[in-house]
Amino acid sequence: MSPFVAIETLINAQLYNMFYEKNQRSVHDCAIAVIIFNYGRFMLQKVRQCQVKNMGGIAVVYLDHPPVNALSRSIRDDIFTLLTAFKDDHAVKAVVFTTTPDLPFSAGADIKEFSGPMQGKFFLDFYHAIKDLNKPVISGIRKYALGGGLEFAMIGHYRVAHQDARLGLPEVKLGLIPGGTGTISLPRLVGIEKSLDMIVTSKPVSAADALTLGLVDVVAEDDLEATCIALANKVIKEAKPLVMPLHRDRPSIPSPDYFEQKRALFLDRYHGFKAPERLLNCLEACATLPLDQALSFETEQFIALITGNDSAGMRYAFFSERLAAHIPDVRKEDARTVQHVGIVGGGLMGSGIAMAFINRGFTVTCLEVSQDRADACIKLMQKQYEKSVSQNKMKDTEAQDRLSRFKVTVQIEDLSVCDLVIEAVFEKLDLKLEIMQKLDAICGEKTILASNTSGLDLNQIAAVTGRPDRVLGLHFFSPANVMRLLEVVRGKSTSSATLATGLQVAKQLKKVPVVVGVCPGFVGNRMIFKYFEQLEWLLLRGCSPKQIDHAIKTFGFPMGPCEMADMAGLDIWVYSTPGQQTLVHDFVASGRLGQKSRSGFYDYKEGSNRPHPSEKAQILIDQSAEKQNIRPMKIDDAAIVQRLLCALICEGLHILDEGIAQRASDIDVIYVHGYGFPIYRGGPMFYADQVGLDTIRSQLQDYKSEAPKQWLISPLLDTLIAEKKKLSGYKRA
Numbered sequence: 001m002s003p004f005v006a007i008e009t010l011i012n013a014q015l016y017n018m019f020y021e022k023n024q025r026s027v028h029d030c031a032i033a034v035i036i037f038n039y040g041r042f043m044l045q046k047v048r049q050c051q052v053k054n055m056g057g058i059a060v061v062y063l064d065h066p067p068v069n070a071l072s073r074s075i076r077d078d079i080f081t082l083l084t085a086f087k088d089d090h091a092v093k094a095v096v097f098t099t100t101p102d103l104p105f106s107a108g109a110d111i112k113e114f115s116g117p118m119q120g121k122f123f124l125d126f127y128h129a130i131k132d133l134n135k136p137v138i139s140g141i142r143k144y145a146l147g148g149g150l151e152f153a154m155i156g157h158y159r160v161a162h163q164d165a166r167l168g169l170p171e172v173k174l175g176l177i178p179g180g181t182g183t184i185s186l187p188r189l190v191g192i193e194k195s196l197d198m199i200v201t202s203k204p205v206s207a208a209d210a211l212t213l214g215l216v217d218v219v220a221e222d223d224l225e226a227t228c229i230a231l232a233n234k235v236i237k238e239a240k241p242l243v244m245p246l247h248r249d250r251p252s253i254p255s256p257d258y259f260e261q262k263r264a265l266f267l268d269r270y271h272g273f274k275a276p277e278r279l280l281n282c283l284e285a286c287a288t289l290p291l292d293q294a295l296s297f298e299t300e301q302f303i304a305l306i307t308g309n310d311s312a313g314m315r316y317a318f319f320s321e322r323l324a325a326h327i328p329d330v331r332k333e334d335a336r337t338v339q340h341v342g343i344v345g346g347g348l349m350g351s352g353i354a355m356a357f358i359n360r361g362f363t364v365t366c367l368e369v370s371q372d373r374a375d376a377c378i379k380l381m382q383k384q385y386e387k388s389v390s391q392n393k394m395k396d397t398e399a400q401d402r403l404s405r406f407k408v409t410v411q412i413e414d415l416s417v418c419d420l421v422i423e424a425v426f427e428k429l430d431l432k433l434e435i436m437q438k439l440d441a442i443c444g445e446k447t448i449l450a451s452n453t454s455g456l457d458l459n460q461i462a463a464v465t466g467r468p469d470r471v472l473g474l475h476f477f478s479p480a481n482v483m484r485l486l487e488v489v490r491g492k493s494t495s496s497a498t499l500a501t502g503l504q505v506a507k508q509l510k511k512v513p514v515v516v517g518v519c520p521g522f523v524g525n526r527m528i529f530k531y532f533e534q535l536e537w538l539l540l541r542g543c544s545p546k547q548i549d550h551a552i553k554t555f556g557f558p559m560g561p562c563e564m565a566d567m568a569g570l571d572i573w574v575y576s577t578p579g580q581q582t583l584v585h586d587f588v589a590s591g592r593l594g595q596k597s598r599s600g601f602y603d604y605k606e607g608s609n610r611p612h613p614s615e616k617a618q619i620l621i622d623q624s625a626e627k628q629n630i631r632p633m634k635i636d637d638a639a640i641v642q643r644l645l646c647a648l649i650c651e652g653l654h655i656l657d658e659g660i661a662q663r664a665s666d667i668d669v670i671y672v673h674g675y676g677f678p679i680y681r682g683g684p685m686f687y688a689d690q691v692g693l694d695t696i697r698s699q700l701q702d703y704k705s706e707a708p709k710q711w712l713i714s715p716l717l718d719t720l721i722a723e724k725k726k727l728s729g730y731k732r733a
């Protein structure tokens, strides 16, 4: 019996009562229940996430697994169940998979399932089921089809995208390749070159571009469902032969040495990442092997990646980033609306912050100390946008719109109407206190005041205002319009509504916010000081800046600590360590401030930031070692990396113990997004788990025996080891 007939005849009968009334399920669910009941082969709970409507012989299946329609086992099994049921049902002439307007088509496979054994039906099962079905299968794509969502759509015969939809295969961002037929179907639709570009960059394409590329067949301007049904009726009427993308001809290879060239290029560009090379292997297999062999090859490559440490680190990073935005005692609903933002200081940091805001639709008023500086700030901003227009990154009208929302003033009173004011002046406490007091005096009751301090005492800053509950830290990383990390500093009086507002603003800015407590340097810089302390230890014992940087870059950081210190400015380091006399103080005293003075740990030629080993720097290091009676030692690259990472891990443990960060994964988010820690290693805390906490403890104890004051070991480490717990899973109760 046809499932649709079954629905009509049984809808008022026993099954209706059983599935609808008793369980308060929808009529559509009831329909699926009938299908399943009718075929008698499947458990009812497996069809909870699809709803079916009969539209004149076209089965419209709504994928219904909020919030993102991740293709978990349950929904994959539902889809398979339905495809099998539709096969023998003569009433079903075509099938449309789509969603109701509130849901996206799909964010792809359920990433949470990747850490355990994969179970249930998979993409190859969909391929065989749709092949056997032999009826048109159309995907109606709303909002986005990503990863497995797009792979599923590419298994079916036709794709219709809503005009606002985006389509992409972002698996490489998780250290994977599209392993559900995507590396074989996409090239057959759009060619090898475009496939490589789409997959390796993880950038989705718009519906219009997807149409031009041949990835979709129709773009629906308005009613997606009606467009899909119209296409289904047309296909049925014309009785055209059904060709699945996987059954199309193999794509041609752009040039004979195409893959070799790309491999050489990727070795450099994606150094340390494993997925890009395996992707090339799959695309080559797609172009050269018969379908069944290419599909098996893709599966092999996918399994090799999904079972490896790199993808585990990247998946951990994905979830850590999202988890960081969840603060147990902060309710999103309490966030205030921010439209107009004031920024005090239009220097490099201030103008970067201003750009971050105007790029996301906010209105910004920037305060400068003089008209000359105000004019310079406006000019700098105009130049930046002109550059973007000349590089075709933005239309002129768009640049004009952004600039029209930006104003610079020399009157602090002009900031009184702002919803949020961020001070971004030089890192000097007295100056910040003075500014905060003035802002407090002129700003409206509801205005939130924020400091962009990178490590000063936020509690002290808040205390000079009459609104400490409406003061927080927003520590942007430079360049603020580019870097995604935002340390959101919660002072002792910061209210949860203020914090909620900070987090909401961060989301609007598309930043990655991490809430941190107050201590010198907060999380990121506090840990980096310890890293630099060990850098100095290594330099004084005979490691050259080049050797240290090389070792750390081989580990996966884009920059070594010496290059990083030169870029940030050695004077900042000195400024942040008052009362200390370190090697860096000698550098600064001799005028070597880093890139800004064209000399630091390295020398720099005029107009270039390329580091060149410096004899003068080496002399300073040697003199300092001699003064301190330190003898050179033989230290290999592995020992360099181990020492520097242990410094981060050791300080991270203290930060957790003191509650400055609420989760170990928050520290990892900060290090991946703010300090270039290789994402495929998850972050320093995740890395500690990979090495093993016992091993870390014995390394720390060795260091402590040489320098007990530098290496205080948090008791948290022993607790975690005793309880056999992972550091990366640690969160404060």
Ligand code: COA
Pocket: 067, 068, 070, 071, 107, 108, 109, 110, 111, 112, 146, 147, 148, 170, 171, 173, 174, 176, 319, 322, 323
């Ligand atoms: N599998 C499992 N969970 C997923 C998921 C997936 N493929 N995609 C998103 N989620 C979860 C997120 O973890 C988050 O959960 P939370 O609310 O418990 O924190 C929730 O869905 C919403 O995601 P979020 O990223 O906060 O929403 P967004 O609207 O900003 O972005 C996406 C939505 C789909 C663009 C983004 O989540 C994304 O890029 N997802 C991954 C897509 C992907 O890589 N697919 C291929 C998988 S191999």
